[in-house]
Amino acid sequence: MKIKSFDNIYHIHRDSRVKRWFYIFIVAMVVVLFIPWTQNIQLKGNVTALYQEQRPQQLNSPIPGRITKWHVKNGDYVKKGDTLLQLAEIKEDYLDPKLLQRTNDQVVAKKGVRDYYQAKVGATNIQLQAINAARELKLKQLKIKIAQLNNKVAAEEAELGAVNNELKLSEDQYNRQKKMYDDGLVSLTQFQQRSVSYQNVLAKKTAIENKLAQTRQEITTINIEQNATIQDYMEKLSKTEGDRFSSLGQIQGSAGEIAKLENQAANYQARQGLYSVVASQDGQVVQLNKAGIGEILKETESIGTIVPKQVDYAVEIYVKPVDLPLLKIGQKVMCIFDGFPAIVFSGWPNSSYGTFSGKVIAIESNINANGLFKALVIEDKGQKKWPPQIKMGAGVKGIAILNDVPIWYEIWRNINGFPPDYYASKTEKSKSADEKSK
Incomplete structure (x- = not known):
């Protein structure tokens, strides 16, 4: 007697599809191996200003003196020439009021x-x-x-x-x-x-x-x-x-x-005229390290820091010596700023979300104390604008975009421990030769 439940549970009489799915998987894997993959370098850095005068400036006492009055507090925004604090004379050579x-x-x-x-x-x-x-x-x-x-x-x-x-x-x-x-x-x-x-x-x-x-x-x-x-x-x-x-x-x-x-x-x-310490530029006063009235300031002693209001932001990224030959002026770098959510596909940067495009404008020839080389990246004006909420000193992760290669080549390169492609294309070589001839 034939039981229907037995046939429904045990597919003994049905044909197996495992082989078919195996071939489909093999074909899919072969296709995936030929999908383009963008080589890149993972970098770290921080937000800075492009120009020196736009970077945080120390507020220093021009003369030794005693603090008599404060006109600001931490976090206040000031304009250029605003009085920050008043000083009184302490040197006996200048105590005479007349x-x-x-x-x-x-x-x-x-x-x-x-x-x-x-x-x-x-x-x-x-x-x-x-x-x-x-x-x-x-x-x-x-x-x-x-x-x-x-x-x-x-x-x-x-x-x-x-x-x-x-x-x-x-x-x-x-x-x-x-x-x-x-x-x-x-x-x-x-x-x-x-x-x-x-x-x-x-x-x-x-x-x-x-x-x-x-x-x-x-x-x-x-x-x-x-x-x-x-x-x-x-x-x-x-x-x-x-x-x-x-x-x-x-x-x-x-x-x-x-x-x-x-x-x-x-x-x-x-x-x-130096008894009044004034703001050197428009910005925010932070990190005031003197408190109260009557504290003594030495000559050129730091009072605090002023962060400029108008800033052309840039990113300082640090490159390992082994990766330095891969960077060049004009290199495209995808930036991920701390505090801004991002979904990153390192091999497909165009498919990533929350990244901001930049380009390298300078590479230092001298190694830093941390054993890395520093490069400066600015906003790529032709791409999505950098967020206005970024702040000076915020952390940044960078992805330097290199050549497009098949996935199989990238896997083979990593298995063998080979570096990314160090060589420029023929077009780039001809451009550099033309520039030298000029």
């Missing part, structure tokens, strides 16, 4: 001293002109007097010559008269008259010679006076020039002291 005013008074006083010496130099110049004029006048007077005496000497020498001629004639007459007197041809009275005439001419000659010698002595005296005058005025000019140079030295010294005091005054005025 320090700037007194320094300016010193500058005014030094300028008065400089003006005094400048006036003295002007008076000395006038005095030098007067002394030179007086010297020239005196020397002209002496030269005129010497010229007059030379003329007088010439006249007296001519007069002496005439007297000498007259004396010679008188002497001849006297000698003849004496001979005639000795011969008795003339009387004693006539001889005495001739003798008197001869003596008068001789006396006249002596008087003219004395007069000429006196005139010549006067010329010598005038020459001595001229030399003495030159020496005297040289001493006066030297003394006045010395006073002038001394005044000029005082002016230069005053100018140096004035410049020094003006520099101090400018420094004091600039220092007064």
Whole structure:
């Protein structure tokens, strides 16, 4: 007797389909082995800013001081130039509240001293002109007097010559008269008259010679006076020039002291503007590490950090040395930001969800302290925009996109431990050759 339940439970009389499904599975596996697979590199990094001025900036105290008032708290948004806190002076060199005013008074006083010496130099110049004029006048007077005496000497020498001629004639007459007197041809009275005439001419000659010698002595005296005058005025000019140079030295010294005091005054005025610590740019104040009123800040000590408001975000990714040759400028990188859900198919990046496209713009040639090389990735403007909610320093996972290969090749490569394809395509090689030739 045939039982239906037995036939329904045990399919003894039915044909087996295991072989058919086995062949279907084998065919499917062969087909899958030829499906394209995108080679990639798994990377880690963090969010940063593209430009240095957009990265978090430390707030430092420009001068040592004591905190007197806070204008912000952690998390506040500020604009460039907003006052963050007030400082009071603690250095004894700057405690005088009228320090700037007194320094300016010193500058005014030094300028008065400089003006005094400048006036003295002007008076000395006038005095030098007067002394030179007086010297020239005196020397002209002496030269005129010497010229007059030379003329007088010439006249007296001519007069002496005439007297000498007259004396010679008188002497001849006297000698003849004496001979005639000795011969008795003339009387004693006539001889005495001739003798008197001869003596008068001789006396006249002596008087003219004395007069000429006196005139010549006067010329010598005038020459001595001229030399003495030159020496005297040289001493006066030297003394006045010395006073002038001394005044000029005082002016230069005053100018140096004035410049020094003006520099101090400018420094004091600039220092007064440093008692207010202001924001260097628009952004958020975070990580304030000083609390309360009265705390002392050292020079250049960190107060906190300001995170810029406007940021061109980029991603710093770290690459193993073995993977470094696989990266190049313009390389496509898929970024997965912390806090944003993503479904990733590493072999099919176009089918992934929650990833954002970027491209490599720089690769550092120097290895970092962590033993990895750093590359900089920016947003690919032609693809989906990066989320505006990302923050500085957030973690990022990157997938650097490489070549498309069949799955069987990728399996074979991994089994043998071969790296991804290091070689550029012929098109890329020709492009790089063209760039080098240019």
